[in-house]
Amino acid sequence: MAGGPVHEALAELELVDHHCHGVVTGPLDRPGFEALLTEGERWPGISPFDTPAGVAVRRHCAPVLGLERHAPADAYLARRAELGPREVNRRFLAAARTGVFCVDTGFAPHPVTTPAELAEAAGGVAHEVVRLESVAEAVAARGVEADGYADAFRSAALDAVRRPGVVGVKSVAAYRTGFDLDPARPADAEVTRAARRWLARGGRLDEPVLVRHLLWTAVDLGLPLQLHTGFGDHDIRLHRVDPTHLTDWLHLTAGTIPVLLLHCWPYQRQAGYLAAVFEQVYLDVGLTLHHVGPARARAVLEEALEITPFRKLLYSSDAYGVAEFYGLGALAFRRGLGELLQDRLDADELGLDDALRLARWAASDNARRVYRLPDAH
Amino acid sequence: MAGGPVHEALAELELVDHHCHGVVTGPLDRPGFEALLTEGERWPGISPFDTPAGVAVRRHCAPVLGLERHAPADAYLARRAELGPREVNRRFLAAARTGVFCVDTGFAPHPVTTPAELAEAAGGVAHEVVRLESVAEAVAARGVEADGYADAFRSAALDAVRRPGVVGVKSVAAYRTGFDLDPARPADAEVTRAARRWLARGGRLDEPVLVRHLLWTAVDLGLPLQLHTGFGDHDIRLHRVDPTHLTDWLHLTAGTIPVLLLHCWPYQRQAGYLAAVFEQVYLDVGLTLHHVGPARARAVLEEALEITPFRKLLYSSDAYGVAEFYGLGALAFRRGLGELLQDRLDADELGLDDALRLARWAASDNARRVYRLPDAH
Amino acid sequence: MAGGPVHEALAELELVDHHCHGVVTGPLDRPGFEALLTEGERWPGISPFDTPAGVAVRRHCAPVLGLERHAPADAYLARRAELGPREVNRRFLAAARTGVFCVDTGFAPHPVTTPAELAEAAGGVAHEVVRLESVAEAVAARGVEADGYADAFRSAALDAVRRPGVVGVKSVAAYRTGFDLDPARPADAEVTRAARRWLARGGRLDEPVLVRHLLWTAVDLGLPLQLHTGFGDHDIRLHRVDPTHLTDWLHLTAGTIPVLLLHCWPYQRQAGYLAAVFEQVYLDVGLTLHHVGPARARAVLEEALEITPFRKLLYSSDAYGVAEFYGLGALAFRRGLGELLQDRLDADELGLDDALRLARWAASDNARRVYRLPDAH
Numbered sequence A, B, C: 001m002a003g004g005p006v007h008e009a010l011a012e013l014e015l016v017d018h019h020c021h022g023v024v025t026g027p028l029d030r031p032g033f034e035a036l037l038t039e040g041e042r043w044p045g046i047s048p049f050d051t052p053a054g055v056a057v058r059r060h061c062a063p064v065l066g067l068e069r070h071a072p073a074d075a076y077l078a079r080r081a082e083l084g085p086r087e088v089n090r091r092f093l094a095a096a097r098t099g100v101f102c103v104d105t106g107f108a109p110h111p112v113t114t115p116a117e118l119a120e121a122a123g124g125v126a127h128e129v130v131r132l133e134s135v136a137e138a139v140a141a142r143g144v145e146a147d148g149y150a151d152a153f154r155s156a157a158l159d160a161v162r163r164p165g166v167v168g169v170k171s172v173a174a175y176r177t178g179f180d181l182d183p184a185r186p187a188d189a190e191v192t193r194a195a196r197r198w199l200a201r202g203g204r205l206d207e208p209v210l211v212r213h214l215l216w217t218a219v220d221l222g223l224p225l226q227l228h229t230g231f232g233d234h235d236i237r238l239h240r241v242d243p244t245h246l247t248d249w250l251h252l253t254a255g256t257i258p259v260l261l262l263h264c265w266p267y268q269r270q271a272g273y274l275a276a277v278f279e280q281v282y283l284d285v286g287l288t289l290h291h292v293g294p295a296r297a298r299a300v301l302e303e304a305l306e307i308t309p310f311r312k313l314l315y316s317s318d319a320y321g322v323a324e325f326y327g328l329g330a331l332a333f334r335r336g337l338g339e340l341l342q343d344r345l346d347a348d349e350l351g352l353d354d355a356l357r358l359a360r361w362a363a364s365d366n367a368r369r370v371y372r373l374p375d376a377h
Helices: A007-012 A030-037 A052-065 A074-096 A114-124 A132-142 A144-163 A188-201 A208-221 A243-252 A269-276 A288-290 A294-304 A326-348 A352-370 B003-013 B029-038 B052-065 B073-083 B085-096 B115-122 B132-142 B146-162 B188-201 B206-222 B243-252 B268-277 B289-293 B292-303 B324-346 B352-368 C005-012 C030-037 C052-061 C073-084 C085-097 C113-122 C132-142 C146-162 C187-199 C208-221 C243-252 C268-277 C290-294 C294-304 C324-346 C351-368
Strands: A015-020 A098-104 A125-131 A166-171 A223-228 A259-263 A281-283 B015-020 B098-104 B125-131 B166-171 B225-229 B261-265 B281-284 C014-020 C098-104 C125-131 C166-171 C227-231 C259-263 C281-283
Touching: A007 A326, A007 B085, A015 A259, A015 A352, A030 A052, A030 A074, A052 A074, A052 A288, A052 A294, A074 A114, A074 A326, A098 A166, A098 A352, A098 B052, A114 C146, A125 A132, A125 B289, A132 A144, A132 A166, A132 A208, A144 A166, A144 A188, A144 B281, A166 A208, A208 A288, A208 B225, A208 C187, A223 A243, A243 A259, A243 A269, A243 C005, A259 A269, A259 B015, A259 C259, A269 A281, A269 A294, A288 A326, A294 A326, A326 A352, B015 B324, B015 B352, B029 B052, B029 B073, B052 B085, B052 B289, B052 B292, B073 B085, B073 C113, B085 B115, B098 B115, B098 B166, B098 B261, B098 B352, B115 B125, B125 B132, B125 B146, B132 B146, B132 B206, B132 B292, B146 B188, B146 B206, B146 B225, B146 B281, B146 C281, B166 C125, B188 B206, B206 C259, B225 B243, B243 B261, B243 B268, B261 B268, B268 B281, B268 B292, B289 B292, B289 B324, B292 B324, B324 C227, C005 C259, C005 C324, C005 C351, C014 C259, C014 C324, C014 C351, C030 C052, C030 C208, C052 C073, C052 C290, C052 C294, C052 C324, C073 C085, C073 C098, C085 C113, C085 C324, C098 C113, C098 C351, C113 C125, C113 C268, C125 C132, C125 C146, C125 C243, C125 C294, C132 C146, C132 C166, C132 C208, C146 C187, C146 C208, C187 C208, C208 C227, C227 C243, C243 C259, C243 C268, C259 C268, C268 C281, C268 C294, C290 C294, C290 C324, C294 C324
Parallel strands: A015 A098, A098 A125, A125 A166, A166 A223, A223 A259, A259 A281, B015 B098, B098 B125, B125 B166, B166 B225, B225 B261, B261 B281, C014 C098, C098 C125, C125 C166, C166 C227, C227 C259, C259 C281
Antiparallel strands: none
């Protein structure tokens, strides 16, 4: 195993996972588990276990359940069922050694833990991140006139973020329109016209004008804004979610809210560029880390950190559904960042105090600073 | 040299080269050889030998001809001429240890081997891949009315794919329009209008509507479709051949034909994303491997496999013209994949059985599965 | 420390820095120094020292000033002030062991060295590169009618490049419009109309037609043209400065002037593609090298050289303002290229003579050839 003072320090540090979701509370059969293992789907003849993430689960998660490393998928699932969801979730959440969770509660096609349940299972603290598209869609579902949409959305968003424990908001504009949007704040009349089209049509919020309006409403709310960028499921048009398409909008919103670029892969260098030239931009490589697995986590982090200021990298798991991804994300992050820093230390490219400081910043302090969380005990 | 069980297994495995071309049958003088060594051209004062591919030829191909490693270009070409094309081709094809070739017969500016001749020289089996643009251009050359173009093309394509030994089709839409096309199947009237424009103008098929129509005709044919993506000669507009521009078309054609993304570099991560989220998408890094050479093959494969399901990576050489590229492509693939898997095995990130299985899949089984080829003996 | 014949050869070679700027001649306080350390700005709570470049300065530049490696930022700045700008500049320029500087004199918001002063401080030779946007803006500032703009600009550009010591021209079209421009030479009437708009509006040259006209005027001048591509400050829209957007323009201008793609990151592979398929295209990874630092210079160079012909890579520091970046750029280049070549030599992927030749080409001969500079003594 990897050794040295940086690895030891990272092993001790309690992580702040600034972007994650709930864990499925009930039992999962094979189709159910496999569906959560991939951003694709279950396809005949192609098991989601035969992916970098699947291999990493069998390697790193099997021992957490008391199995041999590289246990076969069948044995893994049998053991998982035997232990039951409560114990499985507890084990992986404990293994993640994460002290703080900022939970996006706007995506939950399955019955999943609430932030409080997640925190309890992990022995940590949970905060909430409000997904603004869900707020907008709830406003539409309750019924609203087109010319009242803007006020109703703003008001609902304000109500949502004023609830105790809310530390930020999130947008999945990447999934709805991509980022090649007009960057300007839309005029009221434009919003009303777009709302008329959308409310007549129904469905999820994908009117470009309303997506822009949502991003500008986030600015008004004043909380840190998480933006999905890069990698996701097949609903993404990857070439339209390169975060550098946001450059004009970042110019217009400079001096307002922190913007946290999530995932980023394969645009982690582009995200790093934005973090290097815009005060308000931060990034993580969540979701990516458990999908590429510990074998490639360091390579992705190396690119993410090529020019990124060390105050700008955060940790997230972006785990959803299966508790394995909390454990795997945390492992891949600790291992990947540890290797990166330890090798630079060994090559005398970095001093020990600096290496330890950068590890602490990325693992927790940067997130505490951006979200104004209390210091670690 | 690289050692360990994965390297040994890959050395033994007979490859399936799912995308290649013929080899020049006659002698090649220096200008002729150098022109085939590069995707560029011969330029005064800049030898195609002074490239990663040229260095790799002098290093890895010279010994196959009985010369010292790193033999000078002049000595290399003299020895090549001395042995004669038949013997040179035989040696490199034997060195490639490729059991099956799927040969694109639609590109042959030089007199090259037929699939049968290639198979015989290599001691393997050859299948054919039909290049659809060549079919369309032959239809136009024979003479057709605009309103008969769609039927004539479909009929000619059906005739072409029903010939014995045909296992797939290919499109070079990347060279003609790039992928930022309207994804929808074009209406008949639209096709007729576009055919009128094209037939009046002549030249290669580059009408966007007809390129779309060609891709949809491929869907109707029902065979696996190879798509050139990424790297090629200067006729490519690289930013327009990022395969993620195909996302909408892949949504519309889901559940129909397998789509094999060829080359991909520098978009191998983007191709991996598509392979991870669309059931029908596969990829290779052919052409790239011999151009970057064994020194960088592993790095490119690492990126290609970051999230790609292990059932989705295929091997191709995309060799054309000089037999060296069959040998070099195969060497770079075996070496690169071997290093990747062996290192993960050594780090206990992968079990031995898994490593051997993944090697076998990429080297041959995935291609056999997609093209429904008979199993290896 | 890195050893072996390639490292030794690179340590001995005098570099040709084909693209750099002047060094600030006066003293720099902490805000002044930090502002020059980053492509971003100084932000409360985020020190520019806490970046890969800042860490590299403390590691590699501190010893040049007689401090311990990894000296704290405060100690570094105190020692820098104590030695004074003249001595600081002398030390870093000497450490860079650069024999020839091609200095872009068109960007100098601070009082900086002239090319002659830079050369004298470094004990080398300086040439000049004329920034064409500055020439155009000076023409506008002197006053010109719209219909006289084209002639006046051409005439001023000819005057500028005929001055002794001028070896090339440069464009920052990347900052003004990006590269998704109509590639054709604009008609006279079009230029006049665009000039009318621009002259009425004033400000920097950002009329797309005039930017195109500037690029075509560069073709007429006949000297090598340096083009900023990729990474820069927040004025860049990174997705619009991928150099492959220049493909159509490169087709139209083939056979005319050499085009040198500067910086390139994160598009170094795309730049390598262009260098591999267009005779006139060259590239460097200047600016990038000191921002990513010696810890990542080799990784960036590996990608830049994946398919780039070895005659096509040049060295530049793109240093501006702080002399540290001359030293750091040169160090990162020598170290990164040395590791790349030495490892290939050690793996027997490259012969010794070849490795030494490729080092010499990239370090100086390629630049001497493109700019027709006299041979090294």
